Amino acid sequence: MSATDQLVRRLRGTVLPAVATPMDARGVVDFEALRGYAERIAAHPVGGVAVWAHTGRGLYLSEADRRRVLGVWRAAVDRPVVAGVGVPRSTPVTGLRDAVDATVAMAVQAAEGGADAVMVYPLAQLDGDEDAALALHEEAASASGLPVLGFFLHGEAGGYPYPPRLVSRLLALPSAAGVKLATLDRAMACQDAIRAAQSGGKLVITGEDRMFGPSLMWGADSALVGIAAARVPLTAAVLDAWRDGDHGSFVRASARLDAFAEATFLDPIEGYVQRMLWAAVWEGLIPEESAHDPYGPGLPAAERQAVVECLERLAKDPDAA
Incomplete structure (x- = not known):
């Protein structure tokens, strides 16, 4: 059985949190907080974790910090680690070739750090060129020796x-x-992509934080989501109930997850990273001083209050995770 087939078998039906990266207000990674956060996430029933993804601000990290972040997660998690790869913000590119080279180099770094797979960011430089998109994934896989998502x-x-x-x-x-799939709120695009993906026998992974339950009903069979950077059990409860055919539990869990998504995934959408960090503080996953997203928009205090009030309401529900 190939490494790709093995990965498919291990990840199908599981949740992979797109984990956050604890930082101070200057963007300095707090590795002590990261180790504690990784240990707490690893204690949950996850199928693996996704590092260097959008939630973790992977493209903003320095190469040295990316390597250390991956090392922390590799040490903490005995399940698959997927690394997002693309063009780091610090890397100058003048065209498609530069962007591909930067992405492939990041994939090689992921392999060297012990990742089990790479998730290839879509490149703006592809400009709709499907053949180039396929070649990008093939190059990333060939150079790293890892399966690609x-x-x-x-x-x-x-x-x-x-x-x-x-x-x-x-x-x-x-x-x-x-x-x-991370289409945000584009239901038809999500449905069309799921339909196209189902015939291949590969993983159909939802990243639809605002359409999580519906995306499972449409055919997604696994999850890699930023919303699980804080609320792992609640996210897993929705997926597990759907796969078990327990539709009553599915509706209840999905309603709770939707309430949390409504408080965290809203305009400005880039603010979701900060909102998830606030939620992680409330959950006791990371300390207050390490819950900063210097790369997102500034958010008013009222938004944090809304996140906290949502979490408090969920905590009062005996069925809440």
Whole structure:
């Protein structure tokens, strides 16, 4: 059995938190806080974790910090670690070749650090060139020796939508383990991509924090989501109930998760990283002084209060995670 097939078997039906990176207000990573956070996340029933992803501000980290962040998670988690790879913000690029080279270099770094797979950020430089998109994934897989995940990322996070035909072609690659969908609020695009992905027998991974329950009903079979950076049990409860066919529990858990998503994934959408950090503080996952997102928009105190009030309401529900 190939490494790609093994990864598919291990991840299907599981939740992978897109984990946050504890930082101070200057963007300095707090590695002591990170180790505690990693240990707490690893204690939950996760299928693995996703590092260097959008929630963890992976493209903003220095190469040295990325390596150390991956090392912390590799030491803490005995399950698959998926690393997001793309063009670091500090890397100057003048065209597609530069962007591909930077992405492939990051994939090699992930392999050297012990990652089990890479999730390839969509590159703006591809400009709709499907053949180039396939070549990007093939190069990342070949250079790193790791399975790859495609990443259908909404434009508000710097991505662009993969058309259904590209999703199908991508999943036909032997090195492709699956595709992660993060269309934000585009129900039809999500449905079309899931339909295109289902025929390949690979992972259909929801990243739809605001359409989590519906995306499972439409056919997603696994999850890699930023919302699980704080609320792992609640996220897993929705997926588990759906897979078990316990529709009553699914509706109740999905309603609770939707309430939390409504308080954390809203305009400005880039603020969700800070909101998740606030939630992680409330959960006792990271300390207050390490709950800063210097790369997102400034948010008013009222937004933090809304997040906290939502968490408090959920805590009063005996069925809440």
